[in-house]
Amino acid sequence: MFKKVLVANRGEIAVRIIRACRELGMETVAVFSEADRNALHVRYADEAYLLGPAPSRESYLRADKIFEVARKSGADAIHPGYGFLAEREDFAEKCAEAGIKFIGPKASSIAAMGDKAEARATVIKAGVPVVPGTEDVGNMTNEQLLAKAPLIGFPLLIKATAGGGGKGMREVKSLEEMPALLQSARREAESSFGDGNVYLEKLVEGARHIEFQILADSHGNVVHLGERECSIQRRHQKLLEEAPSPFLSEELRQKMGSVAVKAAQAVDYVNAGTIEFLVDKDENYYFLEMNTRLQVEHPVTEMATGIDIVAEQIRIARGRQLSYAQEQIRFNGHAIECRVNAEDPFNGFMPSTGRITHSLLPTGPGVRVDTGVYPGFEITPFYDPMIAKLIVWGETRAQAILRMRRALEEYRIVGVRTNIPFHQTLMDSHRFMGGQFDTRFVEERFTMNDSAERDATSAEIAAILATLVAHQESERSAHIVRRGERDTSNWKWVGRWERMHR
């Protein structure tokens, strides 16, 4: 039974896992890159060890160094979080060999589900419907994929075999543009997962992305914690998730839930995992993939069920039985998560880097923020742009939306641009409020800064604000010049300068 957990990750998820360990009375070991010496996970852990330079390949992806830290610190378990080494079967295997408990599924389940092609083949055998694609072949060459594509039909998706989170994914409209897209998808997959393999999948149009959270213990018990609606995406990156889905009927929920449990059982699954489905407008659902790890969006399920998923992961890894049978799991109210990214929504969602100079978190009833950043922390270009998750709970979906609105309006992050205004615009959108959206909604039927929606008063206020700031600036620079002119002795300034730096 382990006592000391090494968290092989960074950012908000490392902080989340460290908190869960601490609340269970377990010691924690953080690892960090040179860019992350002052990161929150380093500050909050009991122990912290440097892995290497900032790029992930030289730090967070260095399994060898992580094992060295585990040995040195005496950590007897590793939690991989999401991304990085979370879905690498060889890493899980080496943990087992080193006598370190991997807090996640068995290596064989990761292998079966991690290779998306094999996963599809496996669940088809278990009777689970899948999206048409290159189900039966892994590691195809570009030539093979180009030959197969017309048989699937366009539009189709190139997806990373080792993938997740939309990375290494490309949409293909025709055969002509496919070679270039294959190349860029492989490049992104290689840099994100260290594995450039890709496969093809038919693009289901007008679809919703709905996933089921699974928990399975080592005694053969498997339950699902209901679904998450994840259709609000941009470039296949999830931006907002909610639970429950406004689209699912109770009947469909039950049906898909038991299919999800079946899919997990097909690979003898243990620990937390997620079964992703596409659901079309006629309520047909297709297995997409299984994520054999904790998801970014797990908090919406936590808020809607009251179950601490990370704590359950640790209990499962310690060999305990699940704390809940399926019929004990209650769904209460509605939860929404907005991913706060360091991206400028008014400038093509361009990533934004820099030092956070100030921050004000929304707090109060029903609001949770999971973040790894704070004022003084530098957002570097080396890692994912997601800097925080804002999660709210309400008794109904309408209440949750109203609460999210006030929380977004309160949230201040200064020093980098964020996509908070995107979420604010989304919360005001009638289609979002009405639950009328699919995975293409953000890209095809949504605009930032629709000038028609601006009212005259706000424009006038914006004009007043800009004028007052501009006026203040020009007064200040004039003042500095005047001060400079007036001073006969500049020694006074030296004194001030030095006092400021004492």
Added chain:
Amino acid sequence: MFKKVLVANRGEIAVRIIRACRELGMETVAVFSEADRNALHVRYADEAYLLGPAPSRESYLRADKIFEVARKSGADAIHPGYGFLAEREDFAEKCAEAGIKFIGPKASSIAAMGDKAEARATVIKAGVPVVPGTEDVGNMTNEQLLAKAPLIGFPLLIKATAGGGGKGMREVKSLEEMPALLQSARREAESSFGDGNVYLEKLVEGARHIEFQILADSHGNVVHLGERECSIQRRHQKLLEEAPSPFLSEELRQKMGSVAVKAAQAVDYVNAGTIEFLVDKDENYYFLEMNTRLQVEHPVTEMATGIDIVAEQIRIARGRQLSYAQEQIRFNGHAIECRVNAEDPFNGFMPSTGRITHSLLPTGPGVRVDTGVYPGFEITPFYDPMIAKLIVWGETRAQAILRMRRALEEYRIVGVRTNIPFHQTLMDSHRFMGGQFDTRFVEERFTMNDSAERDATSAEIAAILATLVAHQESERSAHIVRRGERDTSNWKWVGRWERMHR
């Protein structure tokens, strides 16, 4: 049916109420003193109006100015929060006269319960047990009180008739010390409530302070939301509250809950209120007083029941029926609140003022922070030292304590001293963990910084930290001198100074 709510308060509770209004789609009006121009409630409200200078008597207690703001802004309801005008029957009455909805009880209930002497008389008639004291007389002179005291017996308490929150309260051990204590109690009562009247009450020894949250609508429905344990106090100021009380059996909870409902019914109560009891070690309980307003510690009940008390207050004031019948109210898990005060626990809990230069809030699952301050905000000596409330929820009391520990360790407030280390020490106390405490625990059986509990490693780490900081400081000052010597031209410094101020 009102649409625009004036919040006649400041600090965290004003923010709390503004959030509730916003989540119900109502407009909000803030009022502020000259010291609070940049306070969070001013920033978060839709409208904000200056009342006057910093002292409460010239701002937040100026009912006339508040009515003027209500007229000017068109606010058709007032939420008084707690303290200030919350328990002033004349204020509630004037609201009614002005056609403004007072979000709270009727003036007659405030009068009946607000005058503590009258309250005691009223509940005695309804068959509720009370602590022996000067039950039948209000407004007694010092001479009358000194004559009555020996009949009650020492030790006894002087309490403010208009009081609450421990203000204007003094413990008296003998007749000799009573005149001086009467004077200081009256002075504090006058400055806190604008009413210097006091009464006497026998001091129940070894008692716990346990209170019941009541909700009552204007249709005659009254429910209780269970109890809060508030025995962790210092100088009669609550420091930590939890729900449920680790002391109460289910049987006693039921019994006291229905007595609390009876006490509220005795004054024809409407809206949210709290019945405070003392419970001795033999499970005898005595009515202490009713607080006819929202309590500071309402969030622990919200976390344990899932009911938004402020939202319910507003719904009740709008004439709605209660959303819950007694049997629909479920208690789930355990919640704890720590009051974070700007006080130095290592220096006699001396209040601390100054500008907050940095802050890092604990976040994550099961953690809520209600606060009115942020980095850049100045803590002034004019108001209450409570700057934040840290509330956690856990499935069990043990889990809640572990979660509170990690949240306290994460919480950073720089610029003023806080009592966070007090709460950390409390969370480590075996008596607190075991639920073995009464209202005298903090003062009589608790010490900060017990050197016996310090381990050798921590002392060494403290020595290293202090040495490194001292070394850095001395290096820096040496460096400044050296720079000054080396520089032949000091114009360079002027340039830097000016660049910094551009």
Added chain:
Amino acid sequence: MKYITTIESQEFEVEVIDERHIRIGERLIEVDFEAVSGQPVFSLIVDGRSYESFVYPGDEDWEVLLHGRQYQVKVEDEREKRLRAAAGGGVAETGEFHLKAPMPGLVVATPVSEGQEVKKGQVILILESMKMQNELKAPRDGVVGRVRVKAGESVEQKQRLLSLH
């Protein structure tokens, strides 16, 4: 001081009278204006209404972010306005455009070469940052001038990448 403040095509005449008063058009307005915590976040109370906003200096304009909407605001004093009017108005659409790196990153590909004609919106460079491939597009039609970087190169924020004329 009098300013001409423009949002899209809407002009506001704003006179700053003193710290607490401005005139906008004909209306005299009392303003209570404060920077929050020394940050580019500003609190403004006008007629009792409380507003809070980010105001950032842009390249030429001010960017005002208010209630989740962004306004591009040009503020000119009367002298500047007259000068601009005299110059014939409007910035030339044909001058040289320099593509600068919007953030530090790694150049993944430069799909155009010197002398090539490009259309507005065409991808002219791909930059990887935060594990995302960011496509930088031509802001107008033009001919590619010097390409200063190549695939695999790391670049700093605001570094010149290529020019268009």
Added chain:
Amino acid sequence: MKYITTIESQEFEVEVIDERHIRIGERLIEVDFEAVSGQPVFSLIVDGRSYESFVYPGDEDWEVLLHGRQYQVKVEDEREKRLRAAAGGGVAETGEFHLKAPMPGLVVATPVSEGQEVKKGQVILILESMKMQNELKAPRDGVVGRVRVKAGESVEQKQRLLSLH
């Protein structure tokens, strides 16, 4: 640089060798020491253990707040230590004591008067701040010197209130 660092009666000999190394007693220790966000909050990693602490300058000592416990730490370099030893050690217990306002507030009462003898722990002034009456007590036995304030007066932080000799 060598320091003698004292917590209560415990002495540590700490030598700061360079930015990453110190010697404590005989042990050479690698330290990774960082100020957080330019605040008096410090992160220290020693032997893989991660610590975070507030370190404030006190009147004579440093106050270190670590895991909810406060340590009063005296840090002297060798020269200071020798000087103090030569002076006979120990600060005089009998010098004049000046009571300063620990925070801004309103003087409520001055229960002592000039020339009066007071005992350690006796209340010598009552100051109202944050709606609380704060009793300021004599730190040792003594005789009251000049009382510089009277009831009803507002005082600034650190203002001298009265002296004790």
